[in-house]
Amino acid sequence: SNGNTTHHPLERLKVIAQEQGLDLTDRRFAEYMDSIDPIRHLREDFCYPKMKDLPKTDLQLVDPEEDCVYFCGNSLGLCPKKFKEYMLLEVNKWEKTGVEGHTSGDLPWAWFDEDFCEDMGKIVGAKKEEVAVMNGLTVNLHLQLISFYRPTPTRYKIMIESKAFPSDHYAVESQIEFHGYDPKTAMIEIEPRKGELLLRAEDILAKIEEEGDSIAVICLSGTQYYTGQVFDIPTITEAGHKKGCYVGWDLAHAAGNVELKLNEWGVDFACWCTYKYLNSGAGCMAGFFLHEKHKNNNFPKLKGWWGHKLDTRFKMDNKWSADTGALQYRISNAPGFLGPSIKASLEIFNKTSMKEIRAKSLLLTSYLEALILNKYGQPNEQQENGEVKGKVKENGQNGEVKEKVKENGQNGEVKEKVKENGQNGEDWKHVHVDILSPSDPTQRGAQLSLSFSVPILHVFEELTKRGVVCDERKPNVIRVAPAPLYCSFLDVYRGVNYLDQSVQSAARIS
Amino acid sequence: SNGNTTHHPLERLKVIAQEQGLDLTDRRFAEYMDSIDPIRHLREDFCYPKMKDLPKTDLQLVDPEEDCVYFCGNSLGLCPKKFKEYMLLEVNKWEKTGVEGHTSGDLPWAWFDEDFCEDMGKIVGAKKEEVAVMNGLTVNLHLQLISFYRPTPTRYKIMIESKAFPSDHYAVESQIEFHGYDPKTAMIEIEPRKGELLLRAEDILAKIEEEGDSIAVICLSGTQYYTGQVFDIPTITEAGHKKGCYVGWDLAHAAGNVELKLNEWGVDFACWCTYKYLNSGAGCMAGFFLHEKHKNNNFPKLKGWWGHKLDTRFKMDNKWSADTGALQYRISNAPGFLGPSIKASLEIFNKTSMKEIRAKSLLLTSYLEALILNKYGQPNEQQENGEVKGKVKENGQNGEVKEKVKENGQNGEVKEKVKENGQNGEDWKHVHVDILSPSDPTQRGAQLSLSFSVPILHVFEELTKRGVVCDERKPNVIRVAPAPLYCSFLDVYRGVNYLDQSVQSAARIS
């Protein structure tokens, strides 16, 4: 019964397809998968944009009334339907009662953020007291480094990924400089092997073993923003601890995407944003995790009145009395108008669980991968996972998808595509689409990072015209992420058709 | 023609009263003052709460349909009417287009904050490049101290007020500790003289002269939150500079309240919140000022990707390239849903000027002071300003207001009051109301801080029942602030009547 987690999700997809007498590339397979998806109804809790509402859709190419294909939840999640209602409650409260809103209504501005900690904790596997919701991600990372990065002449290094997200890179670099060390020697940037894009767990562990005694803090991302690679947080955390390092995680792309057990794994600190898989809107308040073992720490901290215990906070006697756990790291009072989206978002997460979300995500992204590979061939050459490669080969006869697409064309759905194929029927043969993300599903989340033999900006433009919302990251990838809370198997099916059209079109332009 | 600024505003009020043949304590005087107020129409740009909308109003005591008396703009400003409209634009944008909202619409989430810098700069007397809008106030203060507080064995102190706002106190204390110094010796808390509540400029300057050589940073509030005292920013800044100190200001209670010329005064850094006199909602993004002389500094900084120049920010090559001026201190991306209130608020400020706002404020608060003194006697004994004291004595015959109130009672407006007076007609004689704020109008902003011979919590409760919105600050004051953008002279008139009722009532309870 727990067999699903040990088998490749593609196996499961194929078993279902076989049971239903359907081909994996058949639209009806996508429809069937949606019909048995236990969290399919959660899509209804989101505002899923329509083709006609996106500013750059070419309405000659797609049906204006159709839903777009939203593959951008890794960048900015969709808007929960309840958001507007909850926002209006707060707006009306301010309009009608001014300062009274601090202590009244649905989200009393003076303490609403505390009410999020428990639910937010569930998403990352943390206890309520270990979580605060505040500031932006990088601000929180700085606050954590101020506490955990206390370099000494013998232990002064911070280990990050060589391709860490720029903000993390700058945060770490500036903290090192702040303490008077030189990033050239104090910042260990762990790199993929020559010619590879993914980091190997063994290399990370070897580096920790090698340099651990001089490392003060290991600070990696739980899920790599560029490649979508998921790191083995418990193993790396343990290895770091064995060497006496603190280990903290940037979970921007991990929170709400993969299962996390921050408390159980003994992670020292972590931060994440809420605008990606947590669907709380651009730049919304970020998550902050401090393990309970550090709850009474006397590390250096940048203090502010909001980190002071509530019951004596307004005594104004300037005698510091720290709030419990993570909350003591709060500095400024919380932005009341950022509460409504978080509330709306957490309510949706409360209807399911990360386990259930992840189970769907594994199937959904493997389905996406299978359709792409089926069309464009093999996974990234770096990846030597024979099993997966085998499966795909078995399954993927390039001709198949082409036929299916034609079939769709006859349904009036992707007319343009057929026309294009008619004109340039053989172009796809000359175009490569590579998947940079790990082929091992346990080593990735929802996202697949794609690179192309044609200029990505052209592909991206063509996708945009067809209402496939995704993002392009320098130097060379398009990230597509079917977020399991609101994306369906049919979205993936449609998305791959549009991707195919776009690639063909880009090939013609280029 | 510039005589108004050199004379006490009470003089001006009295001249007008005399010209109109009205007594200062006559309701018609308030009405006349409103009729000649050049910015009276701006009240219409705000949602001014009604008595019936405030949760704790006793509708037996006041007319439910009447506007409340909002004297709490020093704590949380009122909601601009345009806020809801602008908010709904952003909500709809997210609903309909997801991530597209970053670069489209009225407030593109990726850069809307930059568009506020110029208008925000006007309010504090700063150039556009000197201003950023981000984070919370205390977070900004920390970011500035990280840059400006670089203690050495000979220059390691920070000078603050002994009664600094708690958050500033904790910020400074924790920064000192962070650098390994002891707040006991490194934190100079400048205190009022024994038995006094206000700081004397001469004492501040003497302290700077005395300790300046060992002071790294002077960090005071432009307007003291508890007493409402306005400090002489240019003189203190200059004195600090002469001693080689950096001088920074917490302008939480000064921005939008008094005229500021941060650039001209050579202030090194400053921060302020936008939820008080800037009417942008609880915990909204705060102001950050960095003088242009520091725009290319290489001080230590806590960096993040949002401080990187926009044109190369998304190159993701992890090579730092600082944005201009204050903007390089940005860390995380900006919260899109905090933009609408700031936009709505700045539009109102753009219809007037700080000069015009302050001109009204001087009259409005002097009027409030005059009515209180008229009823309850003398200003705070500490204050030796003979001129003001004299004027008030001249003007204030306690009996007068009482009669006026009765007159009002006959208009059916403040019935309860008359009843109370009827029952306890002489109680006021035993009650003292003291004004702690400076009697010199140039040394205060909109706010007057009141203390009472009866328990303030009782007074506060009674005021609340009567829809007078103000706040109570431990240990012992009620702060009342008629914000000039939306408060009228009639509000002040009504507010003082309700204050009188409340004090009487509190005296009966006590």
Ligand SMILES: Cc1ncc(COP(=O)(O)O)c(C=O)c1O
């Ligand atoms: C003078 C002063 N400084 C700082 C603050 C706190 O700022 P925040 O919570 O916005 O950081 C306040 C809040 O009322 C204040 O009055």
Ligand SMILES: Cc1ncc(COP(=O)(O)O)c(C=O)c1O
């Ligand atoms: C991995 C990662 N870390 C950090 C950030 C930036 O965070 P913020 O601007 O919220 O501080 C992002 C944003 O996309 C990210 O993907």
